[in-house]
Amino acid sequence: MTTTDWLEDLRRERSDLGRASTAGRVADVLRTRITEGHLRPGTRLSEEDIGAALGVSRNTLREAFRLLGHERLLVHEFNRGVFVRRLTVDDVRDLYQVRRILECGAVRRVAERMDADPSIAGRWPDLLAPVRAAVEEGESAASRGEWVDVGTANMHFHQAVADLAQSPRVTEAMDHLLAELRLVFHVMDAPQAFHEAYLPGNRAILEQLAAGDLAGAESGLAAYLDTAEAQLVEAYAAGAA
Amino acid sequence: MTTTDWLEDLRRERSDLGRASTAGRVADVLRTRITEGHLRPGTRLSEEDIGAALGVSRNTLREAFRLLGHERLLVHEFNRGVFVRRLTVDDVRDLYQVRRILECGAVRRVAERMDADPSIAGRWPDLLAPVRAAVEEGESAASRGEWVDVGTANMHFHQAVADLAQSPRVTEAMDHLLAELRLVFHVMDAPQAFHEAYLPGNRAILEQLAAGDLAGAESGLAAYLDTAEAQLVEAYAAGAA
DNA sequence: GGGTGAAGGATTGTTGAACAATCCGTCAAT
DNA sequence: ATTGACGGATTGTTCAACAATCCTTCACCC
Structure with missing residues (x-):
């Protein structure tokens, strides 16, 4: 330079x-x-x-x-x-569709890039640091009973997962998606309980990522998204009627 | 109603x-x-x-x-x-990163949804129609020697692949991505040759999709994206200097 | 009571003028 | 060659104005 x-x-x-x-x-x-x-x-x-x-x-x-x-x-x-904007149930479903594609895609892409370039493995703990920080942030907030912060940390977790793609456009898309999701949560009766239930799952996904089991992490992520979507659609449909 | x-x-x-x-x-x-x-x-x-x-x-x-x-x-x-906007080589790389996530993710998602809901298979030829139309559009344009239209058809092909996700947000993201890519092609010396070389690959991907070999189609798509990115980065870096 | 049409007020969408601030190119002085 | 000043062009913002649209209310009729 x-x-x-x-x-x-x-x-x-x-x-x-x-x-x-x-x-x-x-x-x-x-x-x-x-x-x-x-x-x-x-x-x-x-x-x-x-x-x-x-x-x-x-x-x-x-x-x-x-x-x-x-x-x-x-x-x-x-x-x-x-x-x-007032989101519909179809909006919620579409948001989860996109989350699957972005978050699972990001994990898959980083796995593929590790295969192609083994030097990434040496930097993997550093790349994972924001994911780890978000998990710890959530656990800390839960131990203090700060449920709003649990929800915030959960979003940080998912943003950090998408950031594994190391793509400015994916990061921005995920940022916008999570902002939209906030509109959904504001309409929900008890968003805190929604987020808090997923803390152990986030920890498990982190440990899988850290152990290099990227396929396992992706499966865990997909399972989380399926469950969260079903739960959210049910809560949203009930609350928005 | x-x-x-x-x-x-x-x-x-x-x-x-x-x-x-x-x-x-x-x-x-x-x-x-x-x-x-x-x-x-x-x-x-x-x-x-x-x-x-x-x-x-x-x-x-x-x-x-x-x-x-x-x-x-x-x-x-x-x-x-x-x-x-003037795109950089890093922009081009990021665009292909996002394309992999969107296009391969769309194919993967439709495969997953077929597993979960076999009735989708009955509608699969209809869902594939825009993909097929884009392939035929490209082949027709090539046979007439209309290279600009070949490029347009190639973009329609990839838009149609992303549309398999049946997600308004994915469709919109892909639309924007392809618009950005056009900025790249305008700077290239011979974009027509770039698109035309991929026609047989598009046909192969279509046939794999039609035959239900979604994993094979996804692999073909990923291989195309890898090749196209490498070629485009090389051409763009040379042309933009 | 219900339906229709008109009127009025509030608001949006757009235009154009004005002005302060900023940028950039040019020129002069060192 | 470098620096600083100046002037012109342009941007970013504000304000006022007006036409068009929407929505609410009211009056009238069946």
Whole structure:
């Protein structure tokens, strides 16, 4: 790396700080509000009200809405306004379909790349560190009785599994998918119990991954996804009626 | 289905026609221009010029740009404007990583669902029809010497394979991925030869799928993706330097 | 009571003007 | 060759305005 290369890196890095547009910042604020459940599915976001509350113009707010639309957190209804997305049972099923493809695919891909390049095995503990951290985070939260944090850790676990693919696009897709799933959990009666039941399974999957039994881990993951989907569809269908 | 149900469907269907926003329509026009190669990677899209050319205001155009951003066709550079995305070799590699996960995952998922629900086998020829149509489209185009259409058909083939997952989100992700790939092909010297070499492989994959040899099809697909990636990375690295 | 149509208010979608901030290219001075 | 200043172009945002649309309410009729 030459001097101009790292200077360029530094410049780019600095330019990423404090250079977000107002539209981008507004989108961040709204995204957080939505994924944390303050703005519930079905809520209508009035340009006038939100613009006044956040102190931005309607045009800027509209740009922010467009930014959030692609994350499927908002839905634009032409001439009727913008709403926090209300997911259907079919949405839930599709989300699990995609999770199987992304998460199981990520594990399979890393197994294939290990076969092709044995030097990956030497870095495997490092690659697994975020998965391990998420499992420990969940167990720690459960021991403290912090059920919200258990759910958060469970999502970190699954994000970390998808990150094993080492693909920016897979990581981003999983990030959006988990954000959408949060909309589902906000509608559920007892999301905490949902997540907490899967802690031992996460630990088992981690140990399989650590032991190099990637096929076993993938099977465990698939079994988890099947069970979680069935449970969630049942709870969601009941709660959304 | 009751009367009110199909009336509602009809109303929704009618309401989807001619109810696109101007921002949405502008995004469509720009998307087509980009994916067809008229707006080349690296091109800067001046709000003033594009707005004047399309007869829309800058604010509307900015919304359209935000709509296209999430498809990775455009890249916003703060205070510098909006550019048609120029992909790197790492982008190409990541695209193929995601393709493996999506396309092979789709085939695997449909195999798993067939195991779980044998009635799918009765509908399999229907489900395979778009894949078959794309293969025939490609062979027809090649016999006429229409190499651009061969490339288009090849993309239809891969889109149809991903569609086997019967997941709206997978379909959309694949759609975006293929749009991005078009940006790669526009920079290549001879993209036609690239696509045409894979026609026999597509036919073989189709026949494997039709014969129910889903594992064989998945292997053929993975082999294609490995070969195509290597070839494309080599061509792209040479052409982009 | 139920159905229909009209009116009015609220809101959305879009346009255009304006201005501050930023970027980039050019030119002059060292 | 390097640095700094300047000017022009452009972006990002705000504001005001207006047409179009939607939704609610009310009046009228059967």
